[in-house]
Amino acid sequence: MREFVIFGDSTCDLEKSLRQKYGIEYVAMNFSVNDVEYVASLDFDQRSAKEHYDGMRGGERVFTTQVPKNVYYDAFKAAIDSGKDVLYISCSSALSASIKTAMLVANQLNEQAGEERIYCVDSLISSLGQGYLLIEASKKRSEGLDAKQTAEYIEKIRLKVNQCGTVESMEYLRRAGRVKASKAFFGNLFGVKPIIISDIKGNNYAYKKVKGASNARVAIAEHIIDAADGNYETLLISHADCEQDAVLLRDEILKKAEFKEVIFGLIGPIVGASVGPGTVIAFTFGKEVTLEGNE
Numbered sequence: 001m002r003e004f005v006i007f008g009d010s011t012c013d014l015e016k017s018l019r020q021k022y023g024i025e026y027v028a029m030n031f032s033v034n035d036v037e038y039v040a041s042l043d044f045d046q047r048s049a050k051e052h053y054d055g056m057r058g059g060e061r062v063f064t065t066q067v068p069k070n071v072y073y074d075a076f077k078a079a080i081d082s083g084k085d086v087l088y089i090s091c092s093s094a095l096s097a098s099i100k101t102a103m104l105v106a107n108q109l110n111e112q113a114g115e116e117r118i119y120c121v122d123s124l125i126s127s128l129g130q131g132y133l134l135i136e137a138s139k140k141r142s143e144g145l146d147a148k149q150t151a152e153y154i155e156k157i158r159l160k161v162n163q164c165g166t167v168e169s170m171e172y173l174r175r176a177g178r179v180k181a182s183k184a185f186f187g188n189l190f191g192v193k194p195i196i197i198s199d200i201k202g203n204n205y206a207y208k209k210v211k212g213a214s215n216a217r218v219a220i221a222e223h224i225i226d227a228a229d230g231n232y233e234t235l236l237i238s239h240a241d242c243e244q245d246a247v248l249l250r251d252e253i254l255k256k257a258e259f260k261e262v263i264f265g266l267i268g269p270i271v272g273a274s275v276g277p278g279t280v281i282a283f284t285f286g287k288e289v290t291l292e293g294n295e
Contacts (some may be wrong), residue, residue, distance in 0.1 A: 001144075001146045002083065002084060002085050002146065002147070003083075003084045003085070004079075004084050004085035004086060004087055004141065004146065004147035004150070005025060005079040005084050005085070005086050005087070006022075006023065006024050006025065006087050006088075006089070006134060006137050006138055006141065007024075007025050007026060007027055007075060007076075007086065007087070007088045007089070008024060008025075008026040008027075008088075008089055008090075008130060008131065008134045009026050009027050009028070009029060009067055009088075009090060009091055009098060010026065010027075010028050010029040010040035010041075010042060010067075010268055010269070010270045011029070011091035011095075011096065011126045011127065011130060011268065011270050011271050012024075012026060012042070012089075012091075012126075012127070012128075012130045012131045012134055012268075013042065013126075013127045013128050013130075013131055013238050013265040013266065013267055013268050013271060014026075014042065014128070014131040014134065014135075014265060015042070015043075015265055015266065016042070016043055018131070018135070018263070018265075019042075022134070022135050022138035022139075023138055023141075024134050024135070024138060025075070026042065027067045027071050027072055027075050027088075028040050028041065028067065028071065029064060029065055029066060029067050029096075029098065029270050030064070030065045030068070031062055031063060031064045031065065031269050031270060031273060032062070032063045032065075033047070033055060033060055033061070033062055033063075034060065038269070040064070040268065040269045040270045041268075041269070042268045044266075044268075044269065047269070049241055049266055050241065052241075052269055052272065053240060053241035053272065053277040054241075054277075056172075056272070056273075056276060056277050057277050062269070062272075062273035063273075064269075064270050064273050064274070066096060066097055066098040066101060067098045067101060067102070069101050069104070069105060072101060072102050072105040072106075073105050073108075073109070076088075076105060076106065076109055076118055077109060080109060080113060080117050080118070085117045085118065085119070085146070085147040086106075086117065086118040086119065086147065087119050087121070087137060087147045087150055087151055087154075088102055088106070088118070088119070088120045088121070089121045089123050089130065089133050089134050089137060089154060090102060090120065090121065090122055090123060090130075091123065091126045091130060092122065092123055092124045092125050092126055092130075092198070092202030092203075093122045093124070093202060094124070094201050094202035094203045095126055095178055095202065095203070095204070095274075096126075099120060099122050102120045103120050105118075106118035106119075106120050116148070117147075119147050119148060119150075119151035120151075121133075121151050121154050121155055121158070122158075122202070123154075123158055123161075123202075124158050124159060124198070124200075124201070124202035125158070125161055125163060125198050125202060125283075126198075126271055127163075127238045127265070127267060127271050127281055127283070128236040128237070128238045128263065128265045128281070128283050129161045129162075129163050129198065129236070129283045131236065131263075131265065132161055132234065132236055132283060132285065133154050133157075133158060133161060136153075136154065136157070137150050137153075137154055140153055157285075159200065159288045159289045160285055160286060160287065160288050160289070161198075161283060161284075161285055161289075162197070162198075162223075162224065162227035162228075162283065162284055162285070162286055162287065162289060163196075163197055163198040163281060163282070163283050164195065164196070164197050164219075164220045164223040164224055164227070164281070164282055165195075165196055165220060165279065165280055165281030165282060166193045166194060166195055166196060166213075166216045166220065166279070166280060167193075167194060167196065167275050167276055167278065167279045168242075168276055168277060168278025168279065169276055169278070170194055170206065171276070172273070172274060172275055172276030173196075173204060173206075173274060173275060173276075176273065176274040178204055178274040178275075179196065179203070179204045179205070179206055180199070180203045180204065180205045180206070180293040180294070181194070181205070181206035181207075181293075191211060191212070192209040192210060192211050192212075193209065193210055193211075193212065193213060193215070193216035194206040194208075194209055195207060195208050195209070195210060195216065195219050195220065195223070196281075197223070197289075197291070197293075198289065199289065199291050199292050199293040200289050200290055200291060200292045201292060201293075203293055204293075205291070205293025206293075207291075207293065213245070217248060217249050217252040218252060220249060220252075220253075220280075220282055221249070221252040221253040221255070221256055221282075222256075224253055224282050224283075224284050225253065225256045225257050226287075227284055227286045227287050228257065228259075228284045228285070228286040228287075229286040229287045230286075231284075231285055231286050232257045232258060232259045232260065233259065233260050233261065233285065234259065234260070234261045234262075234263065234284065234285065235250070235253060235254075235259040235261070235262045235263070235282065235283075235284055236262075236263045236264075236265065236282070236283040236284070237249055237250055237262070237263070237264055237265070237280065237281065237282050237283075238264070238265040238266070238267045238271075238280070238281050238283075239264075239265075239266065239267060239279065239280045239281070240266075240267040240271075240272045240275055240276065240277045240278060240279040240280075241266070241267075241272075241277050241278070242277065242278050242279070242280060243264075245278070245280045246264060246280050249280050249282060250262055250264075253282060259284075267279060267281075
């Protein structure tokens with residue numbers, strides 16, 4: 001059995017210490033601000049998180065791109081040339097078309113190798129939901145599964161990763177086309193907070209509104225506890241430059257259930273461009289997602 005490399009991308013929002021702990025690599029997307037292009041580093045190497053989110057608060061538009069084809073090719077080929085297989089777990093295909101490029105590159109390299117060496121899995125989620133699946137893949141690798149077996153396992157469990165969060169403003173999601181919601185939903189958000197989940201197709205779906213940040217935390221906590229279905233192993237919370245809000249959400253959830261592990265993550269520049277500063281999202285493993293959002 002060959003060893004294999006696990007890749008995510010710039011939407012997985014795993015901090016460096018977790019990537020190192022679990023042996024996870026990632027292929028980078030790009031983004032641009034004021035006609036200056038940057039590599040979408042999860043560590044904000046070229047442009048700090050504060051600069052990124054303060055710029056957005058000040059009205060800067062952030063434009064994002066998919067993972068370039070040559071980036072996939074170079075990363076996947078280097079792994080194969082070193083004698084290893086590849087498992088790539090992508091951002092939801094409903095939010096990014098990058099996996100289509102990845103699959104084209106994988107097919108090309110698999111054909112050159114004369115056998116299947118690269119496996120691509122659509123996570124049907126993003127941010128730390130995607131990050132959770134990458135961590136689970138790493139654990140399965142440590143248990144002795146090969147790349148194909150691990151890919152099959154991730155495909156089987158991916159819809160059991162539940163997301164629930166809220167944003168400071170729906171404008172970023174609406175402008176980026178990264179949310180499904182009724183037209184009436186956008187009509188009046190003054191003083192209320194949208195509650196957003198990930199649906200069965202991997203779309204962000206704004207399914208209800210509540211009044212105020214405190215009620216939003218309660219609504220998210222209730223959704224996460226119900227979704228966990230008694231499985232209180234890991235709670236993941238990502239935030240867009242609003243750490244205190246993330247802590248308050250964690251505390252609200254832990255009032256209702258004692259999760260064994262809590263993982264925090266700063267939302268990276270790609271997801272951040274779509275959700276905007278002030279976003280906070282919780283994730284847990286549990287019930288299978290069955291709801292499909294309707295506009």
